[in-house]
Structures are given as structure tokens and as C-alpha cells.
Amino acid sequence: MLKTHNPTRIFQAESLFEAALNLGFPAAVWRLPHSHEVNLLISLQDGMQRRLPDLEELPACFVIHPFEPLESGEAFVLEGDLIFTFSEDWSCKEVAGNLGQEHPFVKRLLEKADEMSDENPGGTSSWIGFALNPEVDPEEKNHFEKAVTEAVAAISRGDFAKIVLSRTKTLTYSPEFQFFKAFKKLCVAYPSAFVSLVNLADRDEMWLGATPETLVGVNGEGTFSTTSLAGTQSALENGALVSAHDIRWGQKEIQEQALVSRYIIECFKKIRLREYQERGPRTVRAGNLYHLRTDFAVNTHDVNFPELGTVMLKLLHPTSAVCGMPKESALRFIKAVEGYDRSFYSGYLGPVNVDGESALFVNLRSLRLADGLATFFAGAGITEDSDPQREWDETEMKCDTLLSVLR
Numbered sequence: 388m389l390k391t392h393n394p395t396r397i398f399q400a401e402s403l404f405e406a407a408l409n410l411g412f413p414a415a416v417w418r419l420p421h422s423h424e425v426n427l428l429i430s431l432q433d434g435m436q437r438r439l440p441d442l443e444e445l446p447a448c449f450v451i452h453p454f455e456p457l458e459s460g461e462a463f464v465l466e467g468d469l470i471f472t473f474s475e476d477w478s479c480k481e482v483a484g485n486l487g488q489e490h491p492f493v494k495r496l497l498e499k500a501d502e503m504s505d506e507n508p509g510g511t512s513s514w515i516g517f518a519l520n521p522e523v524d525p526e527e528k529n530h531f532e533k534a535v536t537e538a539v540a541a542i543s544r545g546d547f548a549k550i551v552l553s554r555t556k557t558l559t560y561s562p563e564f565q566f567f568k569a570f571k572k573l574c575v576a577y578p579s580a581f582v583s584l585v586n587l588a589d590r591d592e593m594w595l596g597a598t599p600e601t602l603v604g605v606n607g608e609g610t611f612s613t614t615s616l617a618g619t620q621s622a623l624e625n626g627a628l629v630s631a632h633d634i635r636w637g638q639k640e641i642q643e644q645a646l647v648s649r650y651i652i653e654c655f656k657k658i659r660l661r662e663y664q665e666r667g668p669r670t671v672r673a674g675n676l677y678h679l680r681t682d683f684a685v686n687t688h689d690v691n692f693p694e695l696g697t698v699m700l701k702l703l704h705p706t707s708a709v710c711g712m713p714k715e716s717a718l719r720f721i722k723a724v725e726g727y728d729r730s731f732y733s734g735y736l737g738p739v740n741v742d743g744e745s746a747l748f749v750n751l752r753s754l755r756l757a758d759g760l761a762t763f764f765a766g767a768g769i770t771e772d773s774d775p776q777r778e779w780d781e782t783e784m785k786c787d788t789l790l791s792v793l794r
């Protein structure tokens with residue numbers, strides 16, 4: 388067991404992450420909402436494991452799950468062979484893990500990290516953002532707007548009450564693009580988001596994001612939490628921040644968010660759980676946007692339901708904040724009409740059993756980095772009152788959450 392590190396050794400988060408990347412080890416670095424600490428988990432394995440997302444059974448790990456459930460019901464798991472905790476000033480507070488410092492892979496990683504920090508002491512090189520500004524692809528826009536029109540027609544026919552349709556936006560990035568600095572910039576820009584950078588080594592891709600949406604949280608006191616998040620408005624007017632008090636919501640957004648809350652309450656009903664606290668909806672800011680949010684909480688000790696997190700995770704994903712209601716018909720429509728594979732976008736990700744807590748977030752406001760291409764993903768909730776152009780503009784604003792910081 389590697390616990391509380393040797394004080395003579397200086398662990399540098401950026402060099403460790405770069406070393407994992409270089410050696411092909413899966414790794415995840417994250418900052419929880421409103422936290423001043425950053426965790427870095429490195430899995431010294433060949434690739435990700437596939438395990439059931441059973442929060443009571445899993446070891447300390449980082450879980451990432453695609454939008455579409457795998458037939459086996461499994462999720463991808465990065466095992467916490469090494470977990471570093473860094474303070475706000477990036478000094479290393481603690482190292483935990485299940486392998487000793489003498490393990491050959493640990494030695495290799497630490498040596499590589501030393502090499503990397505010698506090459507780039509203090510990581511001072513200036514910021515290099517994305518290389519190309521994209522033109523809006525008219526075909527992509529037409530495709531999305533046509534899908535919205537079809538969805539509105541399907542809602543009027545009664546096929547479903549709400550659906551979330553999404554799209555991508557692709558930019559190039561140069562080989563010098565600094566992944567870790569991008570993560571740091573997002574941490575500073577979005578203190579209330581879950582900010583993460585995940586290296587999926589066996590797929591040669593990374594995911595970077597700053598999501599505002601908790602899917603399932605189980606804290607050290609055994610409190611289960613989830614949120615209903617929907618409805619979107621710009622938080623900026625002529626470049627200045629609009630106060631939350633001045634935000635008014637229309638019928639469309641109120642209904643859209645109420646459907647997500649109803650979906651969550653139906654999940655509680657399925658397991659006959661009535662003892663949940665509900666707070667909201669209220670206006671919350673997520674960077675450049677405002678949303679409506681309702682928070683749900685349950686004390687799992689009081690209801691004698693220690694496995695509530697696992698049970699609700701299975702029932703909730705994908706919620707109607709990313710899929711639709713009813714779920715099955717919305718999912719069929721998405722597969723038939725959206726026209727691309729969402730992959731990990733609108734799936735979920737986060738640490739499980741790290742420091743006695745699990746915190747899984749919906750993978751929103753995120754992008755995939757692979758082969759010099761940065762693919763941004765964004766969706767919008769469609770109801771009977773949706774206007775295709777406005778929904779497109781909403782997805783542009785959602786892409787801007789990351790783009791405005793990383794450009």
C-alpha cells in the first residue's frame with residue numbers, strides 16, 4: 388500500500404498525467420464541484436476493465452459509461468492503482484493505491500514523470516488552444532433542424548412527450564495542444580462544474596469536460612443525491628453577466644424540466660421509496676448558461692437502503708435530461724434520426740469509492756480528443772413548443788461553454 392508519499396519526492400500532477408499518457412496507462416484527473424482539490428487516478432493496466440457499475444462492490448476507481456447501455460449492463464472502469472490528491476496550489480497532499488513504490492510499473496511511471504518534468508520544469512510553456520475556427524457546416528445544421536421538426540411532429544402525434552436531440556462540432560488541434568492545461572483552465576473558469584480529463588488509452592482518445600449535472604452521488608454520510616437539470620438560457624447579455632434574479636422562464640422550459648423531475652420521481656416510485664427530499668426548481672448558472680434545477684436527496688441509513696445509489700443508477704440512466712420521455716420510444720427515435728454514435732457523450736462518468744464517496748455526473752459540456760480532432764457534443768431538449776433554429780442556437784451556446792475557454 389502506497390500511502391502518504393515520501394516527502395523528499397515531489398509529485399507533479401501534469402508530469403504524472405503526461406507520463407501515464409506516454410506509457411499508455413488509462414488515467415483520469417478531476418475536480419469535484421466547489422472543491423479546491425484535484426484527484427489524479429492512474430490505472431497501471433493494459434486498458435480499461437469492464438465491470439457492473441455496482442457502487443457497493445467496486446474498488447476505488449473511475450467509471451465511464453457510454454450513452455447507450457452495453458448489453459452486459461457493464462461500465463468501463465479505470466482501477467485506482469495510484470490515486471494522488473493535490474491541493475489548490477498543486478502540492479501533493481496524499482498518494483494512495485494498492486501497489487507499492489517498488490512495483491515495476493509504479494517505478495516506470497515515476498521515472499517517466501521525472502523525465503517529463505525535467506523537460507518542462509514547472510510546465511511554464513504558454514497556452515496553445517485549438518488551431519482552427521470551424522465554419523458552421525450547413526449540412527449539419529440542416530440535418531439537426533430537420534430532426535427537430537420531425538421530433539416536434541412525433542410529439543404532436545403522441546409518440547413521446549419530450550426528446551433530447553444532439554449534434555457534434557469538430558475542430559482541429561495541433562500536436563502541441565496541452566491537454567492538462569486545458570483541464571486547469573476549465574477548473575478556474577467553472578468552479579461549480581465537475582471538471583475532468585480522462586485518457587482512454589486503449590482507444591487512443593481523451594475526454595475533457597465541465598459538466599453541471601449530477602447523476603448519482605453517495606457521500607461519506609450515506610446521503611444519496613441526484614438532480615433534474617433542464618431548460619437553458621444564455622447567462623450573458625452583450626458580454627455582461629445577467630443576474631439569476633432577472634431570469635424568467637417560459638412555459639417550454641418549465642415543462643421540459645418538470646418532465647425530468649417527474650422521471651426521477653417515477654424511478655423512486657418503482658422502488659417504493661417515498662422518503663426523498665426535493666428542493667427546487669431554481670435557477671442555477673453553469674458558466675455561460677442558466678438552467679432550472681431540482682435537487683433530490685435521501686438519507687440511505689434512515690431508509691435502510693445502503694445499495695440505493697446502485698439501484699437508482701440503473702433506473703435513472705439515461706434520464707430525460709439527455710434522452711426523453713417515455714425513455715424507450717425516445718431512444719428508438721434518437722437512434723433512427725440523430726445519425727451518429729454519441730459514444731460517451733450523455734453517458735456518465737466519475738469517481739467511485741474514492742475517499743469513501745462516489746460522484747457520477749452526466750457527461751455533458753464535453754469533447755473527445757482523438758487524432759488531432761476535437762469533437763464537441765451538445766444536445767437540446769425538444770418539446771411540442773420547440774423551434775428548430777432556437778434549438779440549434781442552444782447547442783451552439785453549449786459548445787461555447789468549452790470553446791470560449793479553450794480557443
Ligand SMILES: C=C(O[C@H]1C=CC=C(C(=O)O)[C@@H]1O)C(=O)O
Pocket residue numbers: 551553600616617618619678707708709751752764765766767768769785
Ligand atoms: C443535453 C445537454 O444538456 C441537458 C442539460 C441541461 C439542459 C438541457 C436543455 O435545456 O436542453 C439538456 O437537457 C447538453 O448540454 O448537451
